[in-house]
Amino acid sequence: MSIPRIGGKVRLRVLFAAIFVLSVFVFKTSTRAAENSFVELAAACDSAKAEFRPLTAADLDPIKAELAAAVKRLDERLTAAGPTGEPWRKYLHWNALQEELAREGAPQRETLLEVYRQFTAGEEGLNLVWFVEVQRALRQYLRVAGTIGNADASKIYAQNLDRLAAALKAYSVKPTADDALIISESLRGLKADRQAPGLEQAVVQLFRLPNLYVDIDEDVVNAALAEEVDETAPLEDCILGTSIQGTTHTVGRASAKLAESNRFSIIDTYLMATAYSDTVGRNGPVCIYSNGTTCIGAIKRLWIDENGLFSHPASSHAVTNTCINDIQSIKGRKFVERIAWKKAGKQLPKAECIASRRAEARVNERIDERADKALAEANEKFQQKIRRPLVERKLFPEDVKFTSGERSMHVRSMQAGTSLIAAPSLPPEAEKADMTVRIHESMVNNYALDALGGMTIRQEQAEKAIIDTFGELPEKMKNAANEEPWGITFAKRQPISVTFADDGFKVTIHGEKFYRGAEPHDAMDVTAIYKIEKTAEGFKAVRQGDLQIFPPGFDVAGEQQLSAKITATRNLLKNRFGKVFEPEIVLKSFALKDKLEKVGKFEPTQFVCRDGWLVLAWKRVPAEKK
Numbered sequence: 047m048s049i050p051r052i053g054g055k056v057r058l059r060v061l062f063a064a065i066f067v068l069s070v071f072v073f074k075t076s077t078r079a080a081e082n083s084f085v086e087l088a089a090a091c092d093s094a095k096a097e098f099r100p101l102t103a104a105d106l107d108p109i110k111a112e113l114a115a116a117v118k119r120l121d122e123r124l125t126a127a128g129p130t131g132e133p134w135r136k137y138l139h140w141n142a143l144q145e146e147l148a149r150e151g152a153p154q155r156e157t158l159l160e161v162y163r164q165f166t167a168g169e170e171g172l173n174l175v176w177f178v179e180v181q182r183a184l185r186q187y188l189r190v191a192g193t194i195g196n197a198d199a200s201k202i203y204a205q206n207l208d209r210l211a212a213a214l215k216a217y218s219v220k221p222t223a224d225d226a227l228i229i230s231e232s233l234r235g236l237k238a239d240r241q242a243p244g245l246e247q248a249v250v251q252l253f254r255l256p257n258l259y260v261d262i263d264e265d266v267v268n269a270a271l272a273e274e275v276d277e278t279a280p281l282e283d284c285i286l287g288t289s290i291q292g293t294t295h296t297v298g299r300a301s302a303k304l305a306e307s308n309r310f311s312i313i314d315t316y317l318m319a320t321a322y323s324d325t326v327g328r329n330g331p332v333c334i335y336s337n338g339t340t341c342i343g344a345i346k347r348l349w350i351d352e353n354g355l356f357s358h359p360a361s362s363h364a365v366t367n368t369c370i371n372d373i374q375s376i377k378g379r380k381f382v383e384r385i386a387w388k389k390a391g392k393q394l395p396k397a398e399c400i401a402s403r404r405a406e407a408r409v410n411e412r413i414d415e416r417a418d419k420a421l422a423e424a425n426e427k428f429q430q431k432i433r434r435p436l437v438e439r440k441l442f443p444e445d446v447k448f449t450s451g452e453r454s455m456h457v458r459s460m461q462a463g464t465s466l467i468a469a470p471s472l473p474p475e476a477e478k479a480d481m482t483v484r485i486h487e488s489m490v491n492n493y494a495l496d497a498l499g500g501m502t503i504r505q506e507q508a509e510k511a512i513i514d515t516f517g518e519l520p521e522k523m524k525n526a527a528n529e530e531p532w533g534i535t536f537a538k539r540q541p542i543s544v545t546f547a548d549d550g551f552k553v554t555i556h557g558e559k560f561y562r563g564a565e566p567h568d569a570m571d572v573t574a575i576y577k578i579e580k581t582a583e584g585f586k587a588v589r590q591g592d593l594q595i596f597p598p599g600f601d602v603a604g605e606q607q608l609s610a611k612i613t614a615t616r617n618l619l620k621n622r623f624g625k626v627f628e629p630e631i632v633l634k635s636f637a638l639k640d641k642l643e644k645v646g647k648f649e650p651t652q653f654v655c656r657d658g659w660l661v662l663a664w665k666r667v668p669a670e671k672k
Contacts, residue, residue, distance in 0.1 A: 051264055084218035091211035094242040097496060098200045101193050105240055109190055113183040114147050119192050122174040128633075133170075134140060138164050153191050162188060167327075167537055168502040175440050182464075187239050199239075206235045207242075214249070221470070221658050223487055223545045230252075230465045231405050237466070253467030256445070257486035260457040264304045266480050266666055267455060270638075271302040285327075285400050286393055288334060292325030298342070304450045310349040311448040316364070317344040317413065321405065331379070332386040336373040336548050340405045341365050346413050350455075352446035354425040354433075360413040364405040366398045375530070431514075436523040441496055460549045464499075465492040470657070477652045479663035487546045487658045494542035501541070505531040517639075522625040532622060533561035537569070537598075546655040550577040553627070556598065560619060567615040569598055574627035578653055585633040585653035631660075637669075 124131030135141075139161045146153050146161075165172060165181040172181070194197050210232035215227040218345040229249065236246040275298040283290045298319025305312040319342045327334040344362035348355060370390055375382040386535040417458065436442040462468045469486040509519055536542070537556035545552040552575045560567040573594040576587035595616045596602060608616070635649040645666065652663035 051541065069295075081493040083252055084156050084214045087245070087252070088214040088218075090245055090248070091214070094245045095204050095207055097242050097245075097439050098203050099241065100199065101190060101240060103194065106194065108188055110147070113180070113187050114180040116176075116183045117143065117147065120180050125175040137169075148653070153187070155188065155191065158188055158191075162403070164499050168500045170502075172438050172505065173497070173501060175438050176187045178440050181510040184252065186238055190240070193239055198564040203239065203241055206232050207640065210236075210249070215369075216224050217470075221547075223491055223543045226253075226467065226488060226491070227540055227543070230467050233466050234464070250466055251486070253305040253470045254460065254462075255469040255472060256458040257469040257492075258443075258457070258459040258461065258488035259473055259482070259484040261476070261482045262455050263304075263480040263666075264453045264455075266645060267304060267554050269301045269666065269668065270642055271300065271313070271315055272449075273300050273318065274298075275300060281323055281325060283395050283401075283404060285404070288329040288397075290325050290327040292323055292478065294321050294323040296342075304452065304455055305347070306451055307349070307441065308449050311352050311450040311457075313348045313350070313416075313450070313455075315346045315348060317342065317409070319344075324561060329386075331376050332385070333376065334370060334390060335374070336370045338366055338368045338401065340367075340402065342405065342409055344409050344413055345419055348417070348421075350448050352433075352448070354428050355421050357414075357417055357421060358470040360410040360417070362406045362409045362413075363407065364402045366401040366405060368394060368398050368401065370394070437664070442494065459489075461489045461492050463492050463496040465495055468492070471657065473659045474661055476661050477663050480666040481648060481652050482661070482663040484651075484662075485546075485660045487544045487660070490544045491540070491542070494536075495540065498541040499534045500536060500538040501558075502533060502535040505535040519649055530563035535561075546658055546660045549655060550575065550590075551655045551660065552576075555623070560615065562618060568612065570595055570615060570619055571598055571600075572619055572623050572627075574623075576631065578655060580653075583632075584635075584652055587631040587653075589627060589629050589631075593620055595623075614661070635664075635667075 051141050057080045058311055073640065083132060112500060112514075123135055127134075139157075144158050146158055154373040162181070162184050165177060165184060171177065196202075197524050209228060213225045213232065215659035216222070232247055275296060278293060281290065281292050282295045296319050297474050298317060300317045302315045305314050310327055321338075321340040321342060323336075323338040323340070325336055327336065337535065342364045344360055346360040347358045349357070370387075373383050373386045373390060375386075412553055416545065433442060440463070443459045443461045445460045446460075446464070449456045449458070460468045465488070468488050473484040476484060505525070509523065512523065527587050535558045536554075537558050540556050542556065543552075543554045552573065554573040556571050557568075558569050560570065575590040575594075577590055578585060578587050594602070597612060600606060633650045633653050635647050637643060637647045638645050647667045648664035649667055650662065652661055654661040
């Protein structure tokens with residue numbers, strides 16, 4: 047009995063149905079597995095209570111050694127700074143710190159606390175890596191020293207685990223930035239106290255996915271690098287004893303394509319051109335007048351990683367065809383010309399071969415020269431404006447990966463830092479676009495914690511940073527003529543918190559102090575809530591009601607009364623932050639600047655916030671040719 051064949055359309059339907067069922071099954075299974083991991087680790091928190099280990103003086107020794115090493119690095123840095131280093135030593139109570147490091151036995155806690163307060167005072171410069179390393183080592187030293195012999199240490203440990211378990215359960219139901227903060231702080235507590243390392247690492251691994259995804263279509267890369275070639279240059283050479291002089295006119299086009307790599311973003315740049323030469327060659331008693339056509343194909347491979355842009359030497363292939371128009375004897379002797387024509391005809395193939403190789407060498411040299419100059423400029427900007435400032439402040443992401451596929455290049459980055467945790471899930475799929483950016487709220491919150499926690503930022507500093515980054519200061523950031531300069535001291539625990547969910551986002555600035563001129567104002571949390579709307583013109587985020595401005599922990603739904611002073615501060619901050627958090631924020635198209643202006647404009651096609659992720663996508667509108 048034969049089995050009847052299934053028709054082509056039926057086979058396709060069966061295949062698509064199978065793929066759909068399989069994808070749904072995989073999605074549900076992976077989601078359930080993630081939920082189980084959170085629930086299982088929440089349960090493991092209770093079991094971990096039995097693992098409590100009282101700390102002893104032996105636990106303090108390696109931490110003291112780490113602190114001493116960090117202090118030594120800072121001392122070397124201050125010494126290298128010359129006269130400016132001494133004021134820092136005085137400010138940081140340097141002698142007291144050195145005396146404590148030299149002390150045998152238990153440290154003088156009050157003395158070290160005073161030193162620690164100086165390191166965390168938020169002054170400009172204290173966010174540099176040398177200060178940050180001492181600050182973190184000092185905090186760890188103080189914490190462990192305070193835990194040794196503390197009768198309540200096991201109770202505090204158990205409370206930390208209960209807090210972690212509750213936050214994990216809540217996060218598995220609906221992820222929030224607040225629960226993520228509790229999870230982060232609980233993990234940092236375990237790590238600092240040298241407790242339950244297995245549990246700590248297991249929870250950290252749940253949050254170790256990249257929290258930034260950038261994808262760029264090959265067409266954008268090509269538009270940035272492609273250019274028409276039209277160059278005229280002098281030509282001097284000597285081939286088979288003939289001294290050649292003339293000009294060469296090269297026309298063609300440079301383009302770019304991506305190559306697949308899971309280690310770098312690889313860009314192959316191509317040049318297809320034709321060089322037309324008009325030359326006069328002199329060999330002994332004759333002058334040779336000729337035209338040449340050289341067809342050139344060249345390739346230069348570039349690659350990008352977290353350290354910058356690099357390249358391989360250019361490689362090219364050229365084929366030259368030469369037409370000898372005339373040969374003239376300098377003294378007008380015809381028999382000399384006849385001999386020269388015969389000799390030239392015999393040597394022409396060899397001369398064309400030599401000319402081809404010389405053309406390849408010139409093209410390779412020219413491509414390498416131009417590319418090396420461009421790469422050096424790009425790397426200088428990258429190092430000076432991005433990598434170096436971030437590295438010096440311990441803000442450079444722990445993991446940055448550049449890759450490229452057949453049609454797009456990708457950047458994946460994980461920013462965890464002090465928080466220890468990044469994204470717990472993969473991002474939502476983005477629409478097909480020329481450029482997409484997907485950011486998890488953990489990236490913003492983690493960056494803010496390490497960059498701004500406890501820092502005091504004055505208006506002048508903020509404006510300079512904005513101008514350095516964007517080239518100009520937006521109108522809404524400028525003060526009115528009679529307005530005093532502002533300042534803010536950010537909260538140490540959570541300076542800025544962002545939540546991306548439910549087709550909108552929530553931003554809260556946690557300020558320990560606000561300043562109008564020299565006048566300080568008390569701590570306030572300033573919150574703006576937005577919903578995303580799609581209109582015929584594009585996308586906009588619409589603020590939901592007024593800014594919410596209240597003291598930390600204020601019960602908005604309760605019957606608490608606000609004092610006259612707090613009300614005055616609220617009004618001041620409403621005027622200030624109302625300029626930043628406008629009633630509507632329109633997602634506008636944008637164009638790159640300077641040499642990249644030719645790429646064209648990018649118009650937004652997607653603006654989504656859900657499950658902790660912000661998804662943005664743009665299509666490219668090519669620039670009009672001039």
